[in-house]
Amino acid sequence: MSFAENKSLRWKIIACITVAFFVMGAGLAFTMLIEHYVLKSIGESYKSNSELNFFSNELSRLENALELYIDYRTFESIDTYYAVSTGIENLCDLMQDSPSINALRQKEYVVQQLARSFLYYSSRAVSEKRANAPVSASYMQSLECYRFLMEEIQKLNILYMQKNAEVYASNIRNINLLFKLYAVFFMLFFASVLLLLNFLIGKITRPLAEISSVALRVARQDFDIPLFNRKSHDEIGNICMAFDRMIISIREYISKIWEKARTENELRERQMEMQALYADAQLKAFQSQINPHFLFNTLNTGAQLAMMEGADKTCFFIEQTSDFFRYNIAQKEDATVEEELGLVDNFVYIMKVRFGKRLEFIKNVPDSVFHQKLPGMTLQPIVENCIQHGLQNSMGKVFLSVKETADFVEIYIGDNGAEFDPEIREEILSAARSSSPNQLALKKNSQADEKNEHTGIGIINVFSRLRIYFHRDDVFEIFSGADSGMKFLIRIPNV
Incomplete structure (x- = not known):
């Protein structure tokens, strides 16, 4: 603020316009960012189909690993089986786990239940094979579950496609609406910038009205007015400082009487001192007024007499008295x-x-x-x-x-x-x-x-x-x- 106060009015007005355009640019950038996220949401519309395809591929890998293990009983197949089954269980946890009136969610629930049934029967089939038992009904049931599961996945994929198509169409409509809102927004924003400029420029030039009012009061010999005390060094600030110096000079001239009174008080204090x-x-x-020579001679004589008579206390008393008066008279x-x-x-x-x-x-x-x-x-x-x-x-x-x-x-x-x-x-x-x-x-x-x-x-x-x-x-x-x-x-x- 102190940096701007020392600038001219022209600089301040240009700075206000620059700030307004900067704010407009920031608003434009914000709207473009919103548009970017809308377009990104369109690109993610078919993400659910991609995830479902990945789930279908994992199920195919699990079924292939199960067949290899049942037919050939290799270590690679059983390792693949256990690794893929763990991933499928995690994917099942992300699906709908309860019945729903929503057709798509209900289909997800059916797929999840079939997938867990497939995992259950295939796990039993693997356990029976590891126990050297012949191919049992568990393996056949797992294959039957797999067949139904793939059919349901295709149906779910179609439902996803229909839903994502609707979302895509909705996003397209939103983009069209967003462009219309952009036009309204920029019109309102431009009007707000104009109002802001009007406020800032009015704030810059408002002191001119105050200077005019103060000048009229000074012309009427009214000096009881507040000072501007403006710290800016622009054109208006210089005029205000000139007015302040003029008013202060007039007040100092009037206060000479009080200065004389203070001088008299100082003289009175000196008189008191x-x-x-x-x-x-x-x-x-x-x-x-006491003659020191006579006093000390008298006291010394008394001390000598007391000493000669053996009156030590009297001698000490006189000596103390002599020291006291010697200090006093000094x-x-x-x-x-x-x-x-x-x-x-x-x-x-x-x-x-x-x-x-x-x-x-x-x-x-x-x-x-x-x-x-x-x-x-x-x-x-x-x-x-x-x-x-x-x-x-x-x-x-x-x-x-x-x-x-x-x-x-x-x-x-x-x-x-x-x-x-x-x-x-x-x-x-x-x-x-x-x-x-x-x-x-x-x-x-x-x-x-x-x-x-x-x-x-x-x-x-x-x-x-x-x-x-x-x-x-x-x-x-x-x-x-x-x-x-x-x-x-x-x-x-x-x-």
């Missing part, structure tokens, strides 16, 4: 997952010293080293949020697990606090993914509310930095844990 960056810079500004733009997990260990140790047995931290991290990059200070704010949320109960429980898949390093952080409000979850995710200033302000205000005091700008800041860092929205998720509480999922692309 800048707002998230501003929130991140604000958080870092709060962190940088203001690294990005870090590895391994570094962030180390910072979480430092922070959890400090919190355990503070809260004692009230805090239980469960960590499930594989032994492998994770070199995947992510924004600095990503995991610690979430762990801190879970600790505060879990400690609302008498016993706070926080868990952290890491699982590596083919595409991501998945970090789960959760607690056993109160059930998480779905509305707050949707507000946090919406604010993180859109970085809308209004939503950020909403979260700042919600920090003052007792119920939502742990869902503030810190979590939104972490999620916004992840979204901007990886340029995708599927790197974080919030959902309720198996036994209530909050559960955070961080997906770090495994690249």
Whole structure:
């Protein structure tokens, strides 16, 4: 079809006429084939006479073999007898085996019964001869059956001739009728071909009417019309493609207003990203207010005093605190997952010293080293949020697990606090993914509310930095844990 679509109208019309003539030729060949089979049936009209003659000849051979054996008792004659008798029995099986009101079938039945009687008596005669008995009545009866059998075969042959003559005459009449039907058939067939050509040519030229209708609508400034979308490259297809290009150009001109609206939406999204960056810079500004030299000098001095006094636990605690703040104040733009997990260990140790047995931290991290990059200070704010949320109960429980898949390093952080409000979850995710200033302000205000005091700008800041860092929205998720509480999922692309 694609080959024909690229051809001209003239080629298509000629192709239709050629196909019509080809179909006519196929019809003519079919009728000639039917005539051939009719003539073949005429040639086979007298086949039954030929088969009956063969049957008569076999009976003569059997009778001759029987006489030779009775007179001379030779091995050749008995072998011939048994071979021919087997063939005659098979031929008898093909004949009419029951009486019939039809004269021809009845005659076949009589011939078959006489043939079986001849076989029976001749077989008895052969058996008696092989027993060295004198020529008996069985041999004479077989000869009498043979004589009657041959007479009946002649009568059956005449009946076959009469029937076959009738069949031959009927076939001749059928041929004459067939020639008359040929004439009617070709007239009808020729009319059908003309109708087919009219349909095909109308189908080829019908698009011209459609083009005329579309041209009138365009003249009336009606551009809300369907495109032709014709894939053919003939004359009509080229006109349709030209109309389609013209209508598309007009629609593109009209759609410029919508393009401007999309541009404004993109600018608004950029403004939201800048707002998230501003929130991140604000958080870092709060962190940088601490003088790092004074802080580290103070912590080192405290660690030395604890060491001199033999307070090993106090010394280790101060060292962990120093490492935590050193990482925090370093203001690294990005870090590895391994570094962030180390910072979480430092922070959890400090919190355990503070809260004692009230805090239980469960960590499930594989032994492998994770070199995947992510924004600095990503995991610690979430762990801190879970600790505060879990400690609302008498016993706070926080868990952290890491699982590596083919595409991501998945970090789960959760607690056993109160059930998480779905509305707050949707507000946090919406604010993180859109970085809308209004939503950020909403979260700042919600920090003052007792119920939502742990869902503030810190979590939104972490999620916004992840979204901007990886340029995708599927790197974080919030959902309720198996036994209530909050559960955070961080997906770090495994690249």
